[in-house]
Amino acid sequence: MAELPASLRGSAASVAPVGPNWRIIRDPLGVNKLFWTRGDDGGIVFAARPKVLVEQGHPFEGISAVPRGSITTLPADSADETAVQTIPLWQRSAARSLEIVAAEIRSTLNRYLAALASARDGAQFLVCLSGGLDSSGIAALAREHCSGLVAVSFDLERRRGESDDRVEAKRLAHDLNLPLVCVTSSPDSVLEKLDMVLTEGIDWRDFNVHAALVNASLAEAIAAIPTEDAKVVLTGDLANEFLADYGPEHYAGSAYYDLPRLSPGALRTVLVRGLDTSNREVGIFGAWGLPVVQPYAAAVDSYLALPADLLGSGDGKRRLGEAVFGGLLPRYAYDRPKIRAQVGSAGEDKGILALCVERGIHADYLRSRFASLHGTSLASLDRFIRAGMYRAVVPASRAGGAA
Amino acid sequence: MSSIDVEGAIEEFVRREFAVSPTDEGFGRHAHLFDEGYVDSVGVIELLEFIKHEFGVEIPDEDLFSPDFSTVAGIGAIIARLTA
Numbered sequence: 174m175a176e177l178p179a180s181l182r183g184s185a186a187s188v189a190p191v192g193p194n195w196r197i198i199r200d201p202l203g204v205n206k207l208f209w210t211r212g213d214d215g216g217i218v219f220a221a222r223p224k225v226l227v228e229q230g231h232p233f234e235g236i237s238a239v240p241r242g243s244i245t246t247l248p249a250d251s252a253d254e255t256a257v258q259t260i261p262l263w264q265r266s267a268a269r270s271l272e273i274v275a276a277e278i279r280s281t282l283n284r285y286l287a288a289l290a291s292a293r294d295g296a297q298f299l300v301c302l303s304g305g306l307d308s309s310g311i312a313a314l315a316r317e318h319c320s321g322l323v324a325v326s327f328d329l330e331r332r333r334g335e336s337d338d339r340v341e342a343k344r345l346a347h348d349l350n351l352p353l354v355c356v357t358s359s360p361d362s363v364l365e366k367l368d369m370v371l372t373e374g375i376d377w378r379d380f381n382v383h384a385a386l387v388n389a390s391l392a393e394a395i396a397a398i399p400t401e402d403a404k405v406v407l408t409g410d411l412a413n414e415f416l417a418d419y420g421p422e423h424y425a426g427s428a429y430y431d432l433p434r435l436s437p438g439a440l441r442t443v444l445v446r447g448l449d450t451s452n453r454e455v456g457i458f459g460a461w462g463l464p465v466v467q468p469y470a471a472a473v474d475s476y477l478a479l480p481a482d483l484l485g486s487g488d489g490k491r492r493l494g495e496a497v498f499g500g501l502l503p504r505y506a507y508d509r510p511k512i513r514a515q516v517g518s519a520g521e522d523k524g525i526l527a528l529c530v531e532r533g534i535h536a537d538y539l540r541s542r543f544a545s546l547h548g549t550s551l552a553s554l555d556r557f558i559r560a561g562m563y564r565a566v567v568p569a570s571r572a573g574g575a576a
Numbered sequence: 577m578s579s580i581d582v583e584g585a586i587e588e589f590v591r592r593e594f595a596v597s598p599t600d601e602g603f604g605r606h607a608h609l610f611d612e613g614y615v616d617s618v619g620v621i622e623l624l625e626f627i628k629h630e631f632g633v634e635i636p637d638e639d640l641f642s643p644d645f646s647t648v649a650g651i652g653a654i655i656a657r658l659t660a
Binding site: 432434 | 617619620621622645
């Protein structure tokens with residue numbers, strides 16, 4: 174890649190030689206992760222996960238992220254200056270009507286999925302179908318582009334019945350005429366993946382860890398599906414951040430997943446910025462050798478141009494969903510309340526959140542375990558992730574190699 | 577606005593929004609906001625938003641992760657520098 178991209182959407186992180194220099198790229202949303210530290214010889218060592226650098230003997234406290242949305246050119250000759258180009262997160266534009274933005278989103282998603290299907294011709298595409306509107310929309314669009322698309326649903330083993338998510342996923346898969354693989358994991362099976370989730374997810378905060386545990390179970394099951402074809406996983410992640418439609422959860426008298434007390438617009442800015450520290454999908458599926466694609470990332474500019482009154486309006490997501498997907502989805506898909514995948518049901522049964530609470534895996538435990546796995550102190554964690562971002566520093570020296 | 581005024585406004589915000597007890601003798605303008613548990617990962621976002629609205633500055637990433645951005649006094653110094 175000799176030419177510098179003027180804009181970059183989707184996910185990307187790489188360190189590559191370009192002529193006599195090294196070029197380091199990270200996408201503007203920070204979907205893909207890239208870390209670096211300085212070795213004993215003064216050279217720079219890169220890795221996609223801090224744990225890899227720690228295992229090579231580099232102290233956690235010296236590890237920084239490559240800034241999201243940056244293209245850094247490191248000269249091979251240390252006498253030359255390092256050049257840094259910033260890629261803006263999105264093209265700022267005037268707010269447009271919901272109908273116009275919805276048409277843009279659908280067009281972008283269609284073109285993106287068509288390009289993906291062409292680029293990965295012959296691959297086995299699988300879509301994680303939670304039963305929520307975001308993943309249902311991706312499933313409905315992807316089946317038009319990705320032949321042989323298979324849906325996959327997660328549920329936690331329960332004493333009785335199935336989660337609301339599972340029930341809805343079955344109904345949707347039937348109505349969309351998609352084959353459905355049901356992954357039903359035991360509590361022990363889920364929790365045995367906790368250390369892997371902490372290191373591959375590069376985060377200790379419960380809302381990301383719990384979501385990553387769902388994805389780890391899905392990834393394990395998808396990786397085990399026998400096929401000669403390469404697999405590509407599609408998800409409906411990111412739309413929640415773009416629409417700021419998260420809320421806290423309550424279980425056993427306590428509140429979890431607290432959100433900052435901000436206006437809807439400010440909250441969206443924070444949540445989108447916080448994607449810098451969310452590796453709950455790319456990192457987790459990657460640990461099983463599965464590339465994951467989040468099509469909503471391609472439409473970030475359109476989402477962020479939505480009229481502000483749509484956020485926090487209660488029915489904004491439904492209205493946008495109807496405008497984007499229209500008759501591609503059955504009526505009931507638009508009327509379902511938001512349910513986090515790690516919670517699974519609207520009632521008392523709170524899925525993986527409840528499982529972790531009942532097993533004593535609280536926020537303090539997750540912090541402590543993450544610190545232990547990375548050979549560092551609790552105090553250093555607040556200097557690694559702050560305000561939803563990794564500590565990011567431009568690597569300004571000759572690159573030593575990729576770990 | 578002087579650094580002292582800025583510190584006062586930040587201290588008042590932290591005390592009010594994060595329910596610091598008036599009798600907490602450990603809290604002060606040089607107390608470590610994060611290590612000592614006065615401000616958590618959600619609270620720091622609210623603090624940044626307060627700074628943006630109150631003083632009209634966005635804290636750059638390098639300042640956010642600097643040692644100064646861990647006490648009321650340090651944050652006051654950062655804001656004073658950015659608004660000078």
